[in-house]
Amino acid sequence: MEISYWIFVFSILLVFWVSGSSSIDNFHQPFPIVEPDPGHTKLRLSREGLEAISRITTPISAVAVIGPYRSGKSFLLNQLLSLSCDEGFGVGHMRDTKTKGIWVWGTPLEVDIDGVRTSVFYLDTEGFESVGKSNVYDDRIFALATVMSSVLIYNLPETHLKSSYRIAVYALGCGLEIREADISRLSFAVELAEEFYGRVKGQDIAFEPAKLLWLIQRDFLQGKSVKEMVDEALRHVPNSDGDKNIDQVNQIRDSLAVMGDNSTAFSLPQPHLMRTKLCDLKDDDLDPMYVKKRGQLKELVASIIRPKIVQGKYLNGKEFVSFLEQILDALNKGEIPSTGSLVEVFNKGILERCLKLYSERMGKLRLPMPEQSLQDAHERSREEAMKAFEEQHFGRHHAKKSADQLDEEMKEVLTTLRGHSPFLFIFINDNLSIHTFTFFLTWDKNIDQVNQIRDSLAVMGDNSTAFSLPQVFKNVIMTNEYQSTRLCEALYTQCEDRMDQLQVLRLPTMAKFDAGLQQCNQSFEQECVGPSKANYEQRIMKMLGKSRSLFIKEYNQRLFNWLVAFSLVMVVIGRFIIKFILVEMAAWILFIFLETYTRMFWSAESLYYNPVWHFIVSAWETIVYSPILDLDRWAIPIACMAALGILYCRCYGRRKHGSQWLLPLYNHQKVFLSTDGAVARAFGCAASGGVARDHDGNWIVGFSRFLGYCSPFEAEVWGILDEILILLNKGYRKISLLTDNLEIVQVLSDLNLEDFGITVLRRVRRIMRAEGQWKINHISRNRNLVADRLAKLSLSWKSSLQVFNEAPEEVIELLHGEKGYDCFI
Numbered sequence: 067m068e069i070s071y072w073i074f075v076f077s078i079l080l081v082f083w084v085s086g087s088s089s090i091d092n093f094h095q096p097f098p099i100v101e102p103d104p105g106h107t108k109l110r111l112s113r114e115g116l117e118a119i120s121r122i123t124t125p126i127s128a129v130a131v132i133g134p135y136r137s138g139k140s141f142l143l144n145q146l147l148s149l150s151c152d153e154g155f156g157v158g159h160m161r162d163t164k165t166k167g168i169w170v171w172g173t174p175l176e177v178d179i180d181g182v183r184t185s186v187f188y189l190d191t192e193g194f195e196s197v198g199k200s201n202v203y204d205d206r207i208f209a210l211a212t213v214m215s216s217v218l219i220y221n222l223p224e225t226h227l228k229s230s231y232r233i234a235v236y237a238l239g240c241g242l243e244i245r246e247a248d249i250s251r252l253s254f255a256v257e258l259a260e261e262f263y264g265r266v267k268g269q270d271i272a273f274e275p276a277k278l279l280w281l282i283q284r285d286f287l288q289g290k291s292v293k294e295m296v297d298e299a300l301r302h303v304p305n306s307d308g309d310k311n312i313d314q315v316n317q318i319r320d321s322l323a324v325m326g327d328n329s330t331a332f333s334l335p336q337p338h339l340m341r342t343k344l345c346d347l348k349d350d351d352l353d354p355m356y357v358k359k360r361g362q363l364k365e366l367v368a369s370i371i372r373p374k375i376v377q378g379k380y381l382n383g384k385e386f387v388s389f390l391e392q393i394l395d396a397l398n399k400g401e402i403p404s405t406g407s408l409v410e411v412f413n414k415g416i417l418e419r420c421l422k423l424y425s426e427r428m429g430k431l432r433l434p435m436p437e438q439s440l441q442d443a444h445e446r447s448r449e450e451a452m453k454a455f456e457e458q459h460f461g462r463h464h465a466k467k468s469a470d471q472l473d474e475e476m477k478e479v480l481t482t483l484r485g486h487s488p489f490l491f492i493f494i495n496d497n498l499s500i501h502t503f504t505f506f507l508t509w510d511k512n513i514d515q516v517n518q519i520r521d522s523l524a525v526m527g528d529n530s531t532a533f534s535l536p537q538v539f540k541n542v543i544m545t546n547e548y549q550s551t552r553l554c555e556a557l558y559t560q561c562e563d564r565m566d567q568l569q570v571l572r573l574p575t576m577a578k579f580d581a582g583l584q585q586c587n588q589s590f591e592q593e594c595v596g597p598s599k600a601n602y603e604q605r606i607m608k609m610l611g612k613s614r615s616l617f618i619k620e621y622n623q624r625l626f627n628w629l630v631a632f633s634l635v636m637v638v639i640g641r642f643i644i645k646f647i648l649v650e651m652a653a654w655i656l657f658i659f660l661e662t663y664t665r666m667f668w669s670a671e672s673l674y675y676n677p678v679w680h681f682i683v684s685a686w687e688t689i690v691y692s693p694i695l696d697l698d699r700w701a702i703p704i705a706c707m708a709a710l711g712i713l714y715c716r717c718y719g720r721r722k723h724g725s726q727w728l729l730p731l732y733n734h735q736k737v738f739l740s741t742d743g744a745v746a747r748a749f750g751c752a753a754s755g756g757v758a759r760d761h762d763g764n765w766i767v768g769f770s771r772f773l774g775y776c777s778p779f780e781a782e783v784w785g786i787l788d789e790i791l792i793l794l795n796k797g798y799r800k801i802s803l804l805t806d807n808l809e810i811v812q813v814l815s816d817l818n819l820e821d822f823g824i825t826v827l828r829r830v831r832r833i834m835r836a837e838g839q840w841k842i843n844h845i846s847r848n849r850n851l852v853a854d855r856l857a858k859l860s861l862s863w864k865s866s867l868q869v870f871n872e873a874p875e876e877v878i879e880l881l882h883g884e885k886g887y888d889c890f891i
Contacts, residue, residue: 096154424451574620755857771860
């Protein structure tokens with residue numbers, strides 16, 4: 067039982083799916099495209115008919131027939147399509163109307179119009195004043211048929227339903243009666259003609275209304291042609307009594323003349339006296355004159371058919387359906403359809419494009435900018451947008467009203483903007499599309515104004531098209547103010563930060579501070595633009611003045627402290643680093659002057675008025691800051707480079723060039739250093755000794771040192787190191803090493819040999835590598851007796867390093883014996 071239930075449900079769903087997904091197989095039939103709503107006051111689209119139109123890819127043209135109900139419109143269309151009543155549009159003979167809304171024949175006629183392959187659709191409309199309808203509904207049918215068709219056939223039968231509101235208009239002297247409702251509809255057609263055909267001749271027509279064909283179904287025209295009848299109908303009727311109805315008809319006559327070649331007329335006799343049996347009759351049974359005139363009518367319709375053009379473009383099926391949806395939406399909005407509502411629909415897209423053009427032009431501006439420049443740019447962009455609107459807009463009267471309204475709104479916006487609060491800003495993104503808004507308030511607390519704008523924006527939502535040209539310009543103005551404030555505030559903050567940096571210069575200099583202040587002032591003057599510039603100019607001048615006063619107040623005290631520290635540093639450098647006595651003396655003089663003067667006068671402020679201080683300040687400013695060199699910026703890199711240079715000269719420079727010092731405290735005399743080592747074999751203790759002599763063999767300095775436990779090789783190396791350090795400390799740089807140990811000579815002669823892991827040997831080689839030009843020579847043992855004696859004395863004394871500026875008594879005789887050796891040359 068349960069399985070049967072699910073099979074039944076599946077079958078029902080399958081039927082619905084098949085019926086919903088089916089498409090039209092046979093287009094050789096009429097389809098509704100517009101149907102009345104249940105109240106029979108408004109219209110709605112029928113997707114079945116729209117599908118028949120949407121499939122067409124070639125340009126489309128539409129022929130619509132309008133007129134009173136039971137006037138033979140459907141039969142006329144079947145005759146134009148050469149269709150029988152059974153296969154064509156439905157023909158009714160009862161009082162109720164057969165056609166509801168607007169119907170289309172599904173198979174268009176394919177014709178060639180000026181080389182353009184065109185699909186021609188024939189439209190059947192619901193008759194006017196049928197039972198159960200309102201006049202507003204008839205007006206919407208008529209308006210929609212007028213706008214969507216390329217040829218509009220106004221079917222005027224011989225007999226009309228009599229009405230209490232009847233106006234007699236005698237054309238050709240015959241009793242052709244046009245009722246008040248007809249006049250209203252003709253007024254609509256005339257208004258359309260004035261709007262869309264009142265343009266300057268030679269310009270492109272954005273929208274081309276239908277050709278109006280007055281089809282007069284009357285047997286006798288009293289010997290006059292249809293054209294003569296229409297001309298006579300358009301002539302003024304005398305109105306001596308001042309009848310308002312006659313004035314209205316005369317006004318329509320004048321307006322119809324505007325259409326010119328856009329309207330024509332044609333007379334068609336009755337096909338047969340038995341009008342209720344027309345569908346059963348064949349052409350042979352019809353009046354021959356009717357058959358002849360019917361053929362002429364077909365030719366006339368074919369000659370005036372043109373593809374539907376909107377904005378200079380042919381409409382295909384899908385575009386025609388979209389066009390129809392826009393028109394129907396406009397006609398259903400108001401209680402009564404009007405030309406203004408149609409013009410508004412057609413101009414909506416044009417206005418949006420013009421607004422976009424204006425927004426693009428304004429969006430290319432580099433905000434912020436001066437107010438006058440922004441106003442000029444606005445005027446140029448506005449003129450360009452208005453020119454584009456004038457070239458493309460639909461209609462004449464209503465479009466002119468829209469343009470005039472834009473101008474009025476623009477004037478109101480300009481008046482409002484001149485008095486708006488300068489502290490309220492609305493930010494929009496760069497391409498001027500309205501998506502999100504951010505509010506900025508400084509010290510203006512106008513909360514009511516903010517809330518009012520927020521409420522307005524909430525109503526608009528995210529729809530950017532809701533903004534008119536004045537609204538876009540207003541947003542540009544406010545954006546310009548915001549951008550100007552943001553830019554000027556950023557420049558002000560940069561200058562403020564720059565002033566703070568200059569207040570704490572490592573090397574205080576008035577010249578650099580004034581240069582930075584001038585640079586801030588110039589950059590602000592050049593880069594800050596827009597309406598906020600005047601306000602920020604006052605703020606920045608006030609800030610710069612305060613910063614300069616503060617800097618001057620602290621400048622002298624900071625400079626005094628710097629000079630005191632500088633003088634002490636130069637004392638140390640002159641004595642211990644470069645050992646230049648003149649540098650040291652100048653530094654001492656500066657330090658003594660600064661300290662004694664302030665002690666004598668009890669304050670440093672009195673120093674600032676002294677001419678010597680002014681001279682010191684001038685020299686300081688010249689040295690510390692100039693257009694070429696900024697010591698505050700480059701002091702550390704220059705000091706590092708100088709230190710590296712000194713280090714290089716001390717460690718590597720003498721390798722190739724020797725000592726190049728020209729300072730007076732250095733001794734450039736060449737000395738000869740003799741060293742030796744001694745070892746007590748009984749105890750394993752070692753000692754070293756050495757002597758430095760000039761080229762005559764005279765004593766310069768000697769030493770002895772007890773080393774403790776070490777090898778004889780190490781003892782002799784220790785002796786060389788000790789004597790080298792003593793000589794270097796005394797300022798000697800030209801040293802010749804003498805030793806009676808061949809192994810040491812070999813090791814120190816080639817500084818690239820292995821150091822055997824002996825630290826003291828590594829130190830000696832490092833010093834010799836730094837000095838560069840030192841040499842070591844081998845001498846015989848009997849020529850190195852003084853150094854040997856000093857080493858042995860140290861074994862007996864067991865004392866640490868002893869330096870002998872004069873020769874000890876124990877070595878005087880040996881010293882005299884070694885004088886004159888060629889090793890001192």
